[in-house]
Amino acid sequence: METIRWTSTSKNTKTGSIPTAWIGEDKKACIKSCKDSKCPLLNKRYGGKNGQINTKTKLRPCYAHNGQVAFAFASIIRASKNPSRYSIKHAFSKALRSARMVRLSAIGNAGSLSTEQGDEIMKEAKANNLGVLGYIAGFSIYPYWRDKLMASTYTLKMADVAIKRGWRPSTVLPEDHEGETFETPAGNIGIQCPAIYHKTVNCNQCGLCVRKWDPVKQIKRLKNMGIISKRTYRTIKHHKQAKNLIIGFITHQ
Numbered sequence: 001m002e003t004i005r006w007t008s009t010s011k012n013t014k015t016g017s018i019p020t021a022w023i024g025e026d027k028k029a030c031i032k033s034c035k036d037s038k039c040p041l042l043n044k045r046y047g048g049k050n051g052q053i054n055t056k057t058k059l060r061p062c063y064a065h066n067g068q069v070a071f072a073f074a075s076i077i078r079a080s081k082n083p084s085r086y087s088i089k090h091a092f093s094k095a096l097r098s099a100r101m102v103r104l105s106a107i108g109n110a111g112s113l114s115t116e117q118g119d120e121i122m123k124e125a126k127a128n129n130l131g132v133l134g135y136i137a138g139f140s141i142y143p144y145w146r147d148k149l150m151a152s153t154y155t156l157k158m159a160d161v162a163i164k165r166g167w168r169p170s171t172v173l174p175e176d177h178e179g180e181t182f183e184t185p186a187g188n189i190g191i192q193c194p195a196i197y198h199k200t201v202n203c204n205q206c207g208l209c210v211r212k213w214d215p216v217k218q219i220k221r222l223k224n225m226g227i228i229s230k231r232t233y234r235t236i237k238h239h240k241q242a243k244n245l246i247i248g249f250i251t252h253q
């Protein structure tokens with residue numbers, strides 16, 4: 001069984017301070033989980049494609065295995081002689097009262113977890129009234145997560161394929177993309193991650209990437225908070241594919 005450790009809070013300003021998962025017994029196992037998923041963002045030095053999606057598209061390689069996230073992971077591994085310190089029950093019960101969700105994961109791919117581990121995460125999150133925020137690379141390999149996590153996709157066409165297979169995807173928008181919403185070739189609708197244009201918004205406030213939550217309800221909440229325009233709310237609400245709302249990011253190099 002894959003090792004998963006949980007911290008109860010996070011210093012990540014993008015997500016907000018929420019319980020966060022770290023996947024893999026050690027760095028090697030963590031990288032293997034990414035490699036097994038065929039994540040194209042995995043760094044070349046770990047056997048990945050370094051962000052090369054296809055002949056036309058090159059994205060930034062994953063930053064998690066280098067720098068701050070990797071350092072934090074290494075110190076968690078060093079400190080985990082006492083396994084209960086990083087258990088799911090401990091982390092979820094110690095979550096801040098402001099936490100609305102947990103993040104799966106800061107590093108590593110959830111596809112390497114067993115279905116029993118997945119069931120436990122979903123059960124504990126529900127019991128603690130927390131949503132589960134996260135993306136999975138290799139959506140076609142890991143159908144178990146279809147209704148539990150977002151699918152990572154890297155082009156609009158790939159997002160269409162994911163939706164056809166029952167996923168809700170995140171995707172990468174063309175570098176010159178403008179506007180809050182967008183449509184795919186197959187007529188699906190998406191919205192740019194609000195944190196891109198509202199620097200004070202974090203995932204814990206936003207909630208659009210919690211797969212179990214209805215995106216239209218979250219959009220309504222964001223409209224009431226003044227984060228999303230009424231026009232955008234109406235465009236999404238009345239769209240026939242609103243329930244599959246795609247989240248768009250711009251991450252090129």
Ligand code: SF4
Pocket residue numbers: 033034037039040041042043062063064065106107108109137
């Ligand atoms: S941590 Fe996520 S984005 Fe980074 S290489 Fe692994 S699966 Fe890909």
Ligand code: SF4
Pocket residue numbers: 192193194195201202203204206207208209210247
């Ligand atoms: S859309 Fe919302 S939940 Fe998703 S990454 Fe952006 S801020 Fe976080």
